Amino acid sequence: MAYTLQQLSDLEDIRTVKHRYFRGIDTADEPLLETLFADDVSVEYRGGGYKVALTGKAEMLDFLMNSFNASAVAMHHGHMPDIRLTGDDEAEGIWYLEDIFISLDRRDVTTGTAIYRDRYRRIDGTWKIARTEYDRIMEVVQPLTDAMAITVHHLGKVGRKPEDCGDVSHLITWFDRAA
Numbered sequence: 001m002a003y004t005l006q007q008l009s010d011l012e013d014i015r016t017v018k019h020r021y022f023r024g025i026d027t028a029d030e031p032l033l034e035t036l037f038a039d040d041v042s043v044e045y046r047g048g049g050y051k052v053a054l055t056g057k058a059e060m061l062d063f064l065m066n067s068f069n070a071s072a073v074a075m076h077h078g079h080m081p082d083i084r085l086t087g088d089d090e091a092e093g094i095w096y097l098e099d100i101f102i103s104l105d106r107r108d109v110t111t112g113t114a115i116y117r118d119r120y121r122r123i124d125g126t127w128k129i130a131r132t133e134y135d136r137i138m139e140v141v142q143p144l145t146d147a148m149a150i151t152v153h154h155l156g157k158v159g160r161k162p163e164d165c166g167d168v169s170h171l172i173t174w175f176d177r178a179a
Helices: 005-027 029-032 057-067 154-158
Strands: 037-048 049-054 072-087 090-103 109-121 128-142 172-174
Touching: 005 029, 005 072, 005 090, 005 109, 005 172, 029 057, 037 057, 037 109, 049 057, 072 154
Parallel strands: 037 128
Antiparallel strands: 037 049, 049 172, 072 090, 090 109, 109 128
């Protein structure tokens, strides 16, 4: 299929939105994250021992800023974008996620992959994430041992401090990983 220059520009803008999302969560960049979501964004993350479900930009930002806090160490990479324009102002995308999340509170390290399925909407000339969801392909949770030295901890400097974190437990359903 031959793409128009506008379509190529739209595809690149959508890729940039998702790249900014991954960078924004790993660096707790709330001003950046505020620019990426539609007001009515819907979210569902399904992992090995949890499910996150929420609606609305305010709830999404609250969840992200309280999850990627000073007691977390995180790395998220999005690979192999498969983006399809579904209209002049709408698109769908599939991304392969590779991530590491270290919880200093729980003293565990989660390493995994997932498939993101997103919907994007152009609002006032800017592409936004309107829906995002993922299903884990692989997830390994191990204890954080004393032998593991964290030598750089960016979220420790810029993430919300424990005393400033809110309760987002109503957005997460935890279940037995062995089930």
